[in-house]
Amino acid sequence: MLSHSCREQGDVPESRMSRREQAKAGRRSRIVAAAHNLISEAGVDALSMKQVAERAGVSLSTVYNLFDSKEAVLTQVFVDTFVLYRELVFERASNDPFELLFESVDIAAEFYEAEPAFYRSMVWLVGKESAVKLTIQQPRLEFYADMVQRTIDADLLRPGTEPRLVAALISPLYSLAYQLWAAGTASIDEFCIRAKFGMLVALKAFARPEALPTFDALAQPLESWLVAQLGVSRARRGIVPLQRLRDARGEAVAAMADS
Secondary structure (H helix, E strand, O other): OOOOOOOOOOOOOOHHHOHHHHHHHHHHHHHHHHHHHHHHHHHOOOOOOOHHHHHOOOOOOHHHHOOOOHHHHHHHHHHHHHHHHHHHHHHHHHHHHHHHHHHHHHHHHHHHHHHHHHHHEEEEEHOOOOOHHHHHHHHHHHHHHHHHHHHHHOOOOOOOHHHHHHHHHHHHHHHHHHHHHHHOOOHHHHHHHHHHHHHHHHHHEEHHHHHHHHHHHHHHHHHHHHHHHHHHHHHHHHHHHHHHHHHHHHHHHHHHHOO
């Protein structure tokens, strides 16, 4: 099983923290780790702040002093696991932006397979319309924007392409593949294929003309796999919306250029 990181973004190095600050950070880490483990065991819906306090070995008031709500705890659980994931992706970083793109999906699949109950339960955060969703979207969008920038630097996307715009397109396409897997309607292999295909479609809408053959060469076997394994009707559940998105995005870009 993958180890769970309890570091927070922007944490002060332990050597520079006072004993009181270290103790507080330790309690926060125990609370987040406890929530992570409880989600793996029983899911998000069954999670209570009282359970978290008992598992972390702290009082219920301490949990509420450090985290305003259950949603705040869940957000930190997501952020910590995402930080660990991002670090692993860039530890394996390739100079080829497409290899990095595909590797990021494969590493996500490793996480999902290592803790399927946890990640199936955490899909609740991806689909929830709330401040929690807005909070967790930020690190994901920054991550995708970083990968998009690498694709731009490799001269595969048109000049002036805005990384965050493309990242905003990639995010829901990836989430679709994730949600299908979490619901049990897609295998982990199908998740990987759909996620990679979706990312390629989003990027291709901004591709340089001379780079289009490269995108097509990478996308074709992914689409063929979906059709061969799932049949045309099931494969189109992901392919048709993505194709329409690509066409719509191309029209939007053209309209922006004309304005």
